[in-house]
Each structure stands twice: as C-alpha cells, then as structure tokens.
Amino acid sequence: xxxxxxxxxxxxxxxxxxxxxxxxxxxxxxxxxxxxxxxxxxxxxxxxxxxxxxxxxxxxxxxxxxxxxxxxxxxxxxxxxxxxxxxxxxxxxxxxxxxxxxxxxxxxxxxxxxxxxxxxxxxxxxxxxxxxxxxxxxxxxxxxxxxxxx
Numbered sequence: 834x835x836x837x838x839x840x841x842x843x844x845x846x847x848x849x850x851x852x853x854x855x856x857x858x859x860x861x862x863x864x865x866x867x868x869x870x871x872x873x874x875x876x877x878x879x880x881x882x883x884x885x886x887x888x889x890x891x892x893x894x895x896x897x898x899x900x901x902x903x904x905x906x907x908x909x910x911x912x913x914x915x916x917x918x919x920x921x922x923x924x925x926x927x928x929x930x931x932x933x934x935x936x937x938x939x940x941x942x943x944x945x946x947x948x949x950x951x952x953x954x955x956x957x958x959x960x961x962x963x964x965x966x967x968x969x970x971x972x973x974x975x976x977x978x979x980x981x982x983x
Contacts, residue, residue, distance in 0.1 A: 877976030890961040896936040904952040922959040923969040
C-alpha cells in the first residue's frame, strides 16, 4: 500500500505543480488587468462609447493610445458630433494630458458629425511625459464618463 501511495504521489506531482502554476498565472493576470475590454460607457446624452483597445505608454513608446468607438442612439439630438479634444488622460499624479492627434495611431479619431444611430471609430493618442503613468481616460461633455486604465 505504501508503494502505491508513493507511486501515485510521484505521478501526480507534475500535474499538481502545473495546476498550481496555472492558478498563480491566472490570478496574476487578473490582478494586473484592471480594465476589461471592450469597455462600454453611456454618456449623459445617451450615446455609447466603447473602449476597444488600449496601448499603455512604455519606455520604447511614450504615448498612450486608445481605440474608441462612439455610436449615437435613436434619441440623439440633431447637431451631435464627436470631438476628440473632449477626451483627456489623467495621470496617477493628478496631472491631465490633452488628446493629441499626432500621438494617435492610424486611423486617428477626428471630429465627426453623427446623425441618429451612426457610429465612428478611431484612435486617440496622449503624449505621456517620461516616468509618469496613466490613470484614467475621461470624456467630458454635459457630464463625465471615464475608464480606469492604471
């Protein structure tokens, strides 16, 4: 009986180790990924903002990049437009960085008039100063919506 138990332990040890490593990797990934994409928000005016992708700043690429999709609803008023300059990026130290079309990936989001039930999509870019970190992407128009990214 002792031999069988020792044999089972020897056979199961690699499986248990692999399972424990997978559990640690999964919990580390969950802890490091605070933002689950796509992340949709509804503006106070009833439009839908979906953050599709996020490229955080790094030592090799200092810009923070966000792929955003904006769709209007059936009750969107005439004259509605998306304006990238209404997006800002708050840093962890409280500083605010304005949106910069020159820091955005292509295709960049540009000012676009939108009728009812229309969408537009593009990239927003923010030039993040060295040694600083992104905290929150914010959109402000008749109220604020935000995405915690840091």
